[in-house]
Amino acid sequence: MRTILVVDDSRTTLNSIGERLTAMGYLTALVDNGGEALDLITARGFDLVLLDMVMPGMSGIQVLAELRSRTETSDLPVIVITARDEAEAAVEALAAGADDHLAKPFDFDVLVARIERTLARGRRIADLKRSNASLDARIAARAMELGEARAELADVRADRQRLAAEMARLRAA
Template identity: 60%
Template sequence: MDRFDDIDAPRMRQRPVRTVLAVDDSRATLEMLGEQLSRRGFLVVQCGDGGEALDLLAARGVDLVLLDMVMPGLTGLHVLAEIRASRETADLPVIMLTGHNDAAAAVEALATGADDLLAKPVAVDLLAARIERTIDRAQRIAELKRSNAMLDARIATRAIELGEARTELAERREECRRLTQSVAALNARLSVSI
């Protein structure tokens, strides 16, 4: 074993830095989320309103959006609907945060496309665990989509090859039928002349 293997081992076990866009109109909530999630190894981009959040999403990639449900201007639900409507962000994981503790708000958030919903004030350890789970699930789904796309491409290639093979087989059968007819005609002529 190389003496550098032990040095590289801890680095290999570290998870990649996950970027979270936190969107909330409360500066105190944003600062708390930024501080607490940064301590847990996340890179937190803070944003105070929905329009700015949509601009940031268009400009840079994030792994997950933490989105306050009730904000002035563009509400969290409106921002979520915009995220889901865009081809570039349709599959982006979104966890909604809400001060409302009623089932109707949860149903509305989930129906709009939220991956999860947590009530404020949120336990940061629970939030961090849900962020990890949601990002991991999104990455597995993305990998499955890539695998499916590769399989679809292979199936399409095989279908083309099969179509070409069938065409060639049909041509060979036609050639074989003509040759059989020619041989039969020659045999008929030979039997008449003998």
């Protein structure tokens, strides 16, 4: 089951999105401020965050900046939702690291399509991270094997030089 954190200072918006996503099979958590969202993400983790851009206190852009600055959440998929429908809002959200942007009011089917696309992209990134970690482990193991082989080769060369020196000494005698 995919988990989605919905962050919006409007209880009406939170409840509406939460109910519809839950009905579609998503596990949703709802919070109405940025600080609580960061705490919850740190404590629990989520597959996706729907983040209101304009909130009192800590804005969605500030929350997003904090998420992108942390190694453990730098790739967490985030869709910014805002009542600001001008192009500058979309540019600001995307420049801050949002994976997508959606202006209110929006068609719920469009939101779901964007959620599915963003989650699929998040799964591909997670798969790539796992593959990279596996490759890194294989590279480290091979590097250790190579180091051991070099040490053995150095020992064999030293033995060969000792034998050659011993043979040369015996021929001279």
